[in-house]
Amino acid sequence: SQQGEEDPQALSIQEGENATMNCSYKTSINNLQWYRQNSGRGLVHLILIRSNEREKHSGRLRVTLDTSKKSSSLLITASRAADTASYFCATPNMEYGNKLVFGAGTILRVKS
Amino acid sequence: ETGVTQTPRHLVMGMTNKKSLKCEQHLGHNAMYWYKQSAKKPLELMFVYNFKEQTENNSVPSRFSPECPNSSHLFLHLHTLQPEDSALYLCASSQVWGRVNEQFFGPGTRLTVL
Numbered sequence: 503s504q505q506g507e508e509d510p511q512a513l514s515i516q517e518g519e520n521a522t523m524n525c526s527y528k529t530s531i532n533n534l535q536w537y538r539q540n541s542g543r544g545l546v547h548l549i550l551i552r553s554n555e556r557e558k559h560s561g562r563l564r565v566t567l568d569t570s571k572k573s574s575s576l577l578i579t580a581s582r583a584a585d586t587a588s589y590f591c592a593t594p595n596m597e598y599g600n601k602l603v604f605g606a607g608t609i610l611r612v613k614s
Numbered sequence: 615e616t617g618v619t620q621t622p623r624h625l626v627m628g629m630t631n632k633k634s635l636k637c638e639q640h641l642g643h644n645a646m647y648w649y650k651q652s653a654k655k656p657l658e659l660m661f662v663y664n665f666k667e668q669t670e671n672n673s674v675p676s677r678f679s680p681e682c683p684n685s686s687h688l689f690l691h692l693h694t695l696q697p698e699d700s701a702l703y704l705c706a707s708s709q710v711w712g713r714v715n716e717q718f719f720g721p722g723t724r725l726t727v728l
Binding site for chain 1: 618620654655656657659662669670702704706711712713714716717718719720721722724
């Protein structure tokens, strides 16, 4: 299975702390994407990192990609209560039209 | 209106009912997707349409029937569903199928099959 796997499954932190989530995958990729989902809602695209990039920033988000280890991390700095959500990594299956394969997600709870 | 919209947001139906889910995207995209999200399971891709043509059907039971009349609209027709079909059904769109690009999701339809 190509499926990305997020770690940890759940994370609870205090507002202002940093949150780090990890994603591992199994096959070669040309990019990796992170999405956020608030409870019972649709997914929102956060960031896309290509396979030739090692790190990317977007506001309070920092994503790293290590293709040799087939892993990625998402760091949210100075977390806020509004960051409470599920976070998913998604990798494209290049054999099937870059179909996105989503992991099971990390549930992040930020306590105020 | 912007983004991807879905109606209805909530649907309760019996196993013998016929209902339809509707998705509309206002982003000028050419690819549209149906996903199923069940509790504690990863998101499952059901169907993909690219320029109105179905390109993917991930072994979805025939009680789910998609329809894409144009690049902006996508329907999922439901017939004789089972209780295990209860889930959040998400529609998404992207520029085009097969290339590296992000997907934009609608808010989903929460379906309960009694």
